[in-house]
Structure formats: C-alpha cells, structure tokens
Amino acid sequence: MPELPEVETIRQGLMPVLEGQPITHVVQRRPDLRYPLPQRFAARLKGRRIERLGRRGKYLLGFLDDGMVLVMHLGMSGRFTIVKPGAAAGLGSPNGSGPHDHIVFEVEDGTRVIFTDPRRFGFMDLVPEPSLETTGPLKAMGPEPLGNGFSAALLSQALRGKRAPLKAALLDQRVVAGLGNIYVCEALYRAGLSPRRQAETLVSKAARRQPPTARAERLTRAIRDVLTDAIAAGGSTLRDYAHADGGLGYFQHGFAVYDRDGEPCSRAGCRGTIKRIVQSNRSTFYCPHCQR
DNA sequence: CAGTCCTCCTGTCGGC
DNA sequence: TGCCGACAGGAGGACT
Numbered sequence: 639m640p641e642l643p644e645v646e647t648i649r650q651g652l653m654p655v656l657e658g659q660p661i662t663h664v665v666q667r668r669p670d671l672r673y674p675l676p677q678r679f680a681a682r683l684k685g686r687r688i689e690r691l692g693r694r695g696k697y698l699l700g701f702l703d704d705g706m707v708l709v710m711h712l713g714m715s716g717r718f719t720i721v722k723p724g725a726a727a728g729l730g731s732p733n734g735s736g737p738h739d740h741i742v743f744e745v746e747d748g749t750r751v752i753f754t755d756p757r758r759f760g761f762m763d764l765v766p767e768p769s770l771e772t773t774g775p776l777k778a779m780g781p782e783p784l785g786n787g788f789s790a791a792l793l794s795q796a797l798r799g800k801r802a803p804l805k806a807a808l809l810d811q812r813v814v815a816g817l818g819n820i821y822v823c824e825a826l827y828r829a830g831l832s833p834r835r836q837a838e839t840l841v842s843k844a845a846r847r848q849p850p851t852a853r854a855e856r857l858t859r860a861i862r863d864v865l866t867d868a869i870a871a872g873g874s875t876l877r878d879y880a881h882a883d884g885g886l887g888y889f890q891h892g893f894a895v896y897d898r899d900g901e902p903c904s905r906a907g908c909r910g911t912i913k914r915i916v917q918s919n920r921s922t923f924y925c926p927h928c929q930r
Numbered sequence: 931c932a933g934t935c936c937t938c939c940t941g942t943c944g945g946c
Numbered sequence: 947t948g949c950c951g952a953c954a955g956g957a958g959g960a961c962t
Binding site for chain 2: 672713714715738755756757758759799800801802806918919
C-alpha cells in the first residue's frame with residue numbers, strides 16, 4: 639500500500655516517538671511476516687536505541703546504536719499505530735493484541751508502536767549498516783525522486799531501450815524509488831503522458847549526451863511535484879496521529895485520476911473521461927484524451 | 931536478457 | 947441476508 643509519501647509521513651510521525659530512546663520491550667507474535675523475521679529479532683532490538691529513522695523508497699530504516707539497521711517494509715496493508723503511555727484503554731482502542739498486530743515496540747517512556755499487517759506482505763529485517771546499500775532490497779534501487787540525484791537525464795538513462803509501457807517501467811523500483819500504482823498514475827496524468835506509451839519513447843534516439851526530451855523533463859517534474867504535494871497533504875494529517883486510534887499512513891487526498899473511472903477529466907479545457915485499463919494485472923487510470 | 935504473469939495473504943465491496 | 951467473485955496501495959520469482 640503505502641508509497642513514498644505515505645512512508646515519509648509515517649517516518650515523520652514515528653520519528654519523535656522512536657528516535658533516541660532505548661527500546662525496552664519488543665513483542666513478536668509470529669515467526670514470519672512475508673519472510674521469516676531474523677533470528678532472535680526481539681532480543682536483538684531490546685536495549686538498543688534508534689538513533690535516526692530514515693527512509694529509502696518505500697522502506698523505513700531504523701539506524702540502531704549498535705551499527706545495525708532495522709529495515710521495515712509495509713507491503714500492501716502494513717501500518718503503525720502509536721499508543722502513548724496512559725492512553726485510555728478501552729473497548730476497540732488499540733492495545734497491540736489485535737488479530738493482525740504482529741510486532742509491538744515499546745520505548746523507555748512507555749510509548750508503544752504497534753505494527754499491524756492483515757495481508758502480511760510487509761517484512762522486517764536487521765542488516766549491518768555498511769552493507770545496507772550493497773546487498774538486499776536497496777542494492778539495485780533507483781534514485782530518490784525528491785533527492786538531488788534525480789533528474790530528467792537520469793530518468794532518461796534508466797528508460798533507455800525499455801520497450802515496456804511507461805506505467806510498468808515506473809513501477810520498477812530500479813528506475814526510480816518509491817513510486818507505486820497510485821502515484822505512477824497521478825504523475826503520468828500531470829505530465830500528460832499515456833501510461834501505454836513505450837518507455838523508450840521518452841528518450842532521444844541519438845545516443846547519449848543529448849539533452850533530455852521535453853517529455854522526460856515533464857515527467858521528472860510531475861513525479862517530484864505529485865510526491866511533494868502528497869507529503870504536504872500527509873503532513874497535515876499527522877496532527878491527528880496521536881489521538882483517535884493513532885493510526886498512521888492511511889491518508890488519502892484528492893487524486894486526479896486514481897479510482898476515478900468514468901469521471902470527467904479535471905484538466906482545464908479537457909473534455910475527456912477517466913478510463914480504467916489493466917496493465918501488468920493492475921489497474922491503471924488515465925485520461926485518453928489529454929495523456930498522449 | 932527483458933517483459934509479463936502469478937503468487938503470497940486477508941478483508942471488503944458490489945452484484946445477484 | 948448470504949454467498950461468491952473481483953479487487954486492493956507490493957514485489958519477487960517463474961515463465962516465455
């Protein structure tokens with residue numbers, strides 16, 4: 639589920655709770671999520687401090703004070719809930735014992751962070767910091783779209799020679815990190831590019847050293863903008879995280895095309911209708927009229 | 931090799 | 947109301 643903006647919002651919400659305090663207690667309710675959890679997972683976390691909570695693509699990274707990194711991925715349905723010490727415990731309030739509450743972290747001041755994941759596509763791992771970027775899931779991951787390293791030139795390089803539809807190419811985390819089904823649809827809409835277009839058609843044929851095409855520039859900007867806007871919207875939901883059930887990460891704001899099959903295109907002057915198609919077995923929403 | 935399909939798992943929703 | 951199929955924000959492995 640959560641794509642880059644949701645994971646970033648979750649990071650910002652968890653940061654003040656988890657950073658700096660020793661982890662006093664970890665409950666692990668099952669041996670595996672999507673993959674087996676590391677051996678002695680709970681014991682290895684107990685007593686450690688998360689010095690910094692980072693993010694890479696859709697991964698949350700807890701940099702521990704012993705040189706290890708707690709790598710967390712939320713899959714489709716993973717979420718975190720913060721329960722402050724002394725929070726009213728009552729019927730229906732989260733206490734970490736729900737059927738899909740798989741991991742509970744407790745820190746020194748008594749705050750608990752509950753990881754819930756009904757579908758169990760999420761996972762956690764402990765890896766040594768020096769090998770974080772050279773092994774495992776981060777090894778081949780593409781550039782951070784909001785970082786300095788992301789540019790039309792870099793995107794063009796990643797798309798060069800790709801015959802797959804643009805939609806499929808952008809879902810590939812090796813091309814650019816953090817995009818998922820929703821934000822790929824939204825970015826393509828903003829860029830006015832069809833999800834069905836072959837990825838390599840954004841790249842100038844004349845080999846290398848060519849300036850990026852206008853399409854590649856547009857897409858680069860659209861990706862940055864849509865993610866930035868979503869993070870800003872998510873940040874505004876953060877103020878709610880501490881009350882109610884403390885759930886983080888499931889904000890949804892107005893998408894222009896996602897899940898809007900049959901609705902009129904909202905682009906000024908466009909008379910098109912949003913259409914749903916299936917690509918690589920997943921829904922794509924776009925306006926066939928203004929996305930070319 | 932690249933591209934596409936399938937699968938893991940559970941919950942929810944719409945149609946009949 | 948109840949049952950059943952379709953679908954869900956991810957990603958890796960199998961297949962072509």
